[in-house]
Amino acid sequence: MSRVIFHKLQRLDEVLNKVLPLINVMPIETVDISNALSRVLAEDIHAPISLPPFDRSSVDGYAVRSSDIAMADEHRPVRLKVKGKISVGMRPYASVDKGEAIEVDTGSAIPPGADSVIMEEFTSKRNNELTCYRNTSAGENIFHAGTDVMIGDLVLTKGTRIGIKEITLLASLGINRIKVYKRPKVAIISTGKELITPGCNYEEFKVYDSNSYMIYAFLRELGCSVDLLGIIPDDYDRLKSLINNAVSSHDFVITSGGTSAGEEDIVYRVLSDIGEIIVHGLMARPGKPTVVALVKKKIIIGLPGHPVSAFMILNVLVRPIILKALGCTIYKTSSIKAKLSRKIPLRKGYLNVIPVALIRDNGSYIAYPTFKGSGLISSIIPSDGYIEVSGNREYISAGAEVEVKLFNNQLVLPDLTFIGSHCLVTDRLLNEMKREGFIIRSIYVGSLEGLKAVIRGEADISGIHLLDERTYEYNIPFIKMYGAEDSVVLIKGFKRIQGLVIRKGNPNSIKGLEDLILRPDVRFVNRNKGSGTRILLDIKLREICKKLNLDFNDVTRRLNGYLWEVFTHTAVASAIKHGKADVGMAIKYVATLMNLDFIPIATEEYDYVVPKRKLKRRPVQKFIKLLKTLKDRISLPGVQFHEDTGEVIEI
Ligand code: AMP
Numbered sequence: 189m190s191r192v193i194f195h196k197l198q199r200l201d202e203v204l205n206k207v208l209p210l211i212n213v214m215p216i217e218t219v220d221i222s223n224a225l226s227r228v229l230a231e232d233i234h235a236p237i238s239l240p241p242f243d244r245s246s247v248d249g250y251a252v253r254s255s256d257i258a259m260a261d262e263h264r265p266v267r268l269k270v271k272g273k274i275s276v277g278m279r280p281y282a283s284v285d286k287g288e289a290i291e292v293d294t295g296s297a298i299p300p301g302a303d304s305v306i307m308e309e310f311t312s313k314r315n316n317e318l319t320c321y322r323n324t325s326a327g328e329n330i331f332h333a334g335t336d337v338m339i340g341d342l343v344l345t346k347g348t349r350i351g352i353k354e355i356t357l358l359a360s361l362g363i364n365r366i367k368v369y370k371r372p373k374v375a376i377i378s379t380g381k382e383l384i385t386p387g388c389n390y391e392e393f394k395v396y397d398s399n400s401y402m403i404y405a406f407l408r409e410l411g412c413s414v415d416l417l418g419i420i421p422d423d424y425d426r427l428k429s430l431i432n433n434a435v436s437s438h439d440f441v442i443t444s445g446g447t448s449a450g451e452e453d454i455v456y457r458v459l460s461d462i463g464e465i466i467v468h469g470l471m472a473r474p475g476k477p478t479v480v481a482l483v484k485k486k487i488i489i490g491l492p493g494h495p496v497s498a499f500m501i502l503n504v505l506v507r508p509i510i511l512k513a514l515g516c517t518i519y520k521t522s523s524i525k526a527k528l529s530r531k532i533p534l535r536k537g538y539l540n541v542i543p544v545a546l547i548r549d550n551g552s553y554i555a556y557p558t559f560k561g562s563g564l565i566s567s568i569i570p571s572d573g574y575i576e577v578s579g580n581r582e583y584i585s586a587g588a589e590v591e592v593k594l595f596n597n598q599l600v601l602p603d604l605t606f607i608g609s610h611c612l613v614t615d616r617l618l619n620e621m622k623r624e625g626f627i628i629r630s631i632y633v634g635s636l637e638g639l640k641a642v643i644r645g646e647a648d649i650s651g652i653h654l655l656d657e658r659t660y661e662y663n664i665p666f667i668k669m670y671g672a673e674d675s676v677v678l679i680k681g682f683k684r685i686q687g688l689v690i691r692k693g694n695p696n697s698i699k700g701l702e703d704l705i706l707r708p709d710v711r712f713v714n715r716n717k718g719s720g721t722r723i724l725l726d727i728k729l730r731e732i733c734k735k736l737n738l739d740f741n742d743v744t745r746r747l748n749g750y751l752w753e754v755f756t757h758t759a760v761a762s763a764i765k766h767g768k769a770d771v772g773m774a775i776k777y778v779a780t781l782m783n784l785d786f787i788p789i790a791t792e793e794y795d796y797v798v799p800k801r802k803l804k805r806r807p808v809q810k811f812i813k814l815l816k817t818l819k820d821r822i823s824l825p826g827v828q829f830h831e832d833t834g835e836v837i838e839i
C-alpha cells in the first residue's frame with residue numbers, strides 16, 4: 189500500500205470525502221424487538237397484516253344497521269331485537285339482519301350486516317328487546333380494518349433508527365425479530381503521561397482522563413459496542429502494539445492526545461509507521477491536531493487531547509463516519525435556526541466549530557457562544573449544540589442567523605438562564621432553585637458580558653459588581669452608560685469583601701497591592717477582562733500607580749502573572765492553594781472556604797439585574813424570594829446583606 193503523507197492541513201469536507209467511501213456498513217444480525225432499542229434497521233418492513241386487522245367496535249354498545257334506527261330520537265325510540273353478544277376475540281357467529289342488533293364490547297369484531305355501533309348509554313334493554321333513543325351514522329364507532337396500516341404497506345425503511353414508536357409498531361404487526369446492523373466495535377485509547385484514571389486519588393499536576401469516558405459515552409449513544417483500553421503514557425512501542433492488537437479485534441480505534449507535532453506526540457508517528465495516514469491536520473478550530481489513518485484496512489482516528497477539541501471533532505468527523513458504518517440513512521442531527529447573540533472572532537480560512545447555548549426568546553432562539561478555550565470544559569457543559577462557520581471572514585456579527593446543530597436530539601431548555609459574574613452566593617441560590625425542580629443554566633462570563641446579556645434580553649438574571657471609576661458608585665452607572673435604565677431593573681444584592689488571597693501564614697509576606705507592583709518575585713493570577721473583580725483590580729492598581737508616579741501600562745506589562753486570566757474566584761483560590769501563584773484577587777468567602785489567608789481591599793456591591801419584561805416570570809420571582817430570605821438562613825464570611833436585599837429597584 190502506498191504511503192501518502194499530507195503535510196498540508198485539510199478541510200473537513202475533503203476529509204469526509206476521502207474517508208466515507210472507505211467505510212463499510214456493518215454486517216447484519218437478527219435481534220428480538222425487546223433488544224432493538226436504538227439499533228439500526230437493516231431491512232424494509234412491510235406490514236404482514238392490516239391494523240386494525242378487522243373492523244372493530246370502539247365502544248361498548250350494540251352493532252346495528254343505521255337505516256333501521258334512522259328516525260330514532262328521545263321521543264320516538266326505535267326497538268330492535270338483540271340476537272346475542274360478540275365479545276372481544278370472538279369470531280362473529282351471526283349477522284345483523286333488518287330489525288336486529290348484536291351486543292358488542294370495545295374491541296369486538298363487527299358482525300356482517302351491521303354498519304355502526306350505538307353506544308350503550310343511548311339504549312335500554314329488557315329481555316331481548318333493545319330500545320334505541322338515538323340514530324347512528326354509517327361507520328359510527330367502528331375502527332375499520334386497515335385504518336392504521338394496510339397489509340403490505342412499507343412501514344419502516346432500512347436505515348431507520350429503532351425507537352420506542354418503531355418498537356410499538358413492530359409489536360402491533362406481530363413482528364418480534366428484525367434484522368439490524370451489528371454494532372461497530374470501537375476501541376478507545378488515551379495517550380499522555382500526565383493522565384490518571386478517574387476514581388484514583390488525585391496526584392498533583394496530573395490530569396484525570398476525561399476523554400476516554402467522553403468518547404465512550406458518545407459512541408455508546410450512537411449505538412457502538414465500546415472497549416476502553418486505558419491510558420498509554422507517551423510510549424511509542426506500547427502504543428504501537430496496542431493499536432496493532434486493537435485493529436484486529438475492532439472495527440475502529442479512536443485515540444486522544446499526542447496528535448500534535450511535538451516530541452512526545454507519538455500518535456502520528458506510530459500511525460504513519462504501521463499504516464497509511466489519510467489526514468494529519470484538520471483546518472478546523474478547535475481540532476487542528478486530528479489524525480486519520482488506515483491500519484490493516486481499519487480506520488483509526490487520533491483526536492486532539494484538549495477535551496473541547498476532541499468533543500467538537502467527535503461531532504463533526506466521528507459522528508458521520510460511525511453513522512455510515514451503523515447503516516443509518518440520516519447522518520444529520522437535528523438543527524435549530526437561531527440568532528447569534530454576540531460577535532465572535534473567527535479563524536480565517538478554518539472551519540470554526542463553536543459551542544453555543546440556546547435561549548428561547550419570544551418564540552425564536554438566540555445562540556449564545558460558550559467557548560472559553562479548548563482546554564476548558566465549561567466551554568461545552570452549558571451548551572446545547574454548535575455552529576459551524578467557515579470562509580474568509582474575520583468574525584461573524586451579532587444578530588447573524590445561524591444554524592445550531594444539536595449535540596443530541598433532545599433539547600432540554602432551562603427555566604432560568606443566569607449569565608454573569610461568578611459568585612458563591614449566586615451558586616447557592618441557583619442550587620436551591622434546582623432542588624425545587626427548576627432547570628437552571630449558569631454561564632459565568634463576568635459582570636460586563638452578563639449585563640450586556642440582560643440588556644439584550646438573553647439572560648433572565650445577571651449578577652454584576654461593576655465599579656465606576658469616576659463616581660465610585662457600583663452597577664447603576666454602567667446600566668446608565670448602556671442606556672438601559674428603562675429596560676432593566678436592579679435587584680438589590682449584598683456587599684462582598686474583595687481582597688488578596690494568599691497562602692496560609694503569608695509565606696511571601698505580602699502586605700498589599702503595592703507588592704504586586706514592586707516585587708517581581710511575587711507571582712500573580714488575574715481574572716478575565718470584563719469581570720468585576722478585574723475592573724476593581726485595575727482601578728486600584730491605577731490609583732497606586734498615580735501615587736507612586738508610575739505608568740499603569742508599564743507596570744502591568746512587568747507584573748508577573750498579569751496576563752494569566754482565570755474565570756472564577758474559585759480558580760484564583762485554587763491556583764494559590766496549589767502554589768501556581770502566590771496572590772490573586774477574589775472574594776473573602778472563597779479564601780475562607782479554601783483555608784487561605786486574606787487581605788481585604790474593598791467592599792463591593794454585588795447586585796442582580798433582570799430585564800423588565802422577564803421580571804414577572806415565575807423562576808425569576810422564585811429567585812428573588814429565595815434571595816430575600818437568604819440573610820435569615822445563612823451567614824457567609826465576607827458577605828453582608830442589606831436591609832433591602834431582594835428589593836426591586838427601578839433606575
Ligand atoms: P495533547 O494533545 O496530548 O498535547 O494534549 C493537549 C491537552 O489535553 C493537555 O493539556 C492534556 O493534558 C490534555 N489531555 C490529553 N488527553 C486527555 C484526556 N484523555 N483527558 C483529559 N485531558 C487530556
Ligand code: MG
Pocket residue numbers: 379380381445446493
Ligand atoms: Mg499529550
